[in-house]
Amino acid sequence: EAQVTQNPRYLITVTGKKLTVTCSQNMNHEYMSWYRQDPGLGLRQIYYSMNVEVTDKGDVPEGYKVSRKEKRNFPLILESPSPNQTSLYFCASSLNHRGGELFFGEGSRLTVL
Amino acid sequence: GEDVEQSLFLSVREGDSSVINCTYTDSSSTYLYWYKQEPGAGLQLLTYIFSNMDMKQDQRLTVLLNKKDKHLSLRIADTQTGDSAIYFCAESTGRRALTFGSGTRLQVQP
Numbered sequence: 001e002a003q004v005t006q007n008p009r010y011l012i013t014v015t016g017k018k019l020t021v022t023c024s025q026n027m028n029h030e031y032m033s034w035y036r037q038d039p040g041l042g043l044r045q046i047y048y049s050m051n052v053e054v055t056d057k058g059d060v061p062e063g064y065k066v067s068r069k070e071k072r073n074f075p076l077i078l079e080s081p082s083p084n085q086t087s088l089y090f091c092a093s094s095l096n097h098r099g100g101e102l103f104f105g106e107g108s109r110l111t112v113l
Numbered sequence: 114g115e116d117v118e119q120s121l122f123l124s125v126r127e128g129d130s131s132v133i134n135c136t137y138t139d140s141s142s143t144y145l146y147w148y149k150q151e152p153g154a155g156l157q158l159l160t161y162i163f164s165n166m167d168m169k170q171d172q173r174l175t176v177l178l179n180k181k182d183k184h185l186s187l188r189i190a191d192t193q194t195g196d197s198a199i200y201f202c203a204e205s206t207g208r209r210a211l212t213f214g215s216g217t218r219l220q221v222q223p
Contacts, residue, residue, distance in 0.1 A: 004155075035213075040121065040215060041215060042119075042201065042213050042214055042215035042216050043156075043201065043213040043216075045212075090155055090156070092155075092156075098143075098205075100144075101158045101161075102148075102156075102158070102203075102211055104155030104156045104157070105155055106153075106154060106155050107153075107154070107155055
């Protein structure tokens with residue numbers, strides 16, 4: 001089954017404790033992206049990757065890091081989480097960046113105390 | 114710059130038609146999309162339209178595109194309670210793939 005898998009789905013952590021949200025897709029997609037969803041603000045792009053070893057900042061990259069060492073994986077790293085990073089995070093992938101369907105994971109709800 | 118705007122909330126009665134509106138700014142967008150987000154889930158593609166089309170119909174869904182005004186709408190005929198969700202408009206924006214609006218929460222009352 002074609003899917004984008006994120007882990008963990010739910011996480012409560014404390015300020016400053018490094019965490020990683022994993023994302024994996026099984027569709028051999030070139031393009032992957034991370035979004036955060038906040039009430040009234042819709043989806044804002046954090047980082048995206050057009051292919052292996054190619055990443056770039058989205059609208060709200062501050063406080064986040066990503067890596068794309070393999071085509072299928074695109075982890076999101078919060079080196080020192082802060083309460084303003086409490087949000088619902090989505091990973092997504094598509095064949096390429098030129099258009100077409102963007103496939104989303106089910107989301108990771110993160111709370112930073 | 115790229116900006117996609119939607120109203121935040123729409124309430125309709127079951128069986129009525131729903132119309133969700135969206136405005137966008139990037140006139141070079143090749144595709145425009147509607148995504149649906151059900152509670153506790155990720156977004157799923159509902160339908161899309163090529164920028165050289167004015168209208169697309171798919172069963173209960175009708176998408177209208179007015180390129181001159183940069184206005185996109187989604188009409189859902191015979192709205193059902195299962196249509197209750199958040200609907201996102203999105204435009205294709207080159208390297209960053211898609212820019213999303215803030216989403217319209219559709220509430221369908223029995």
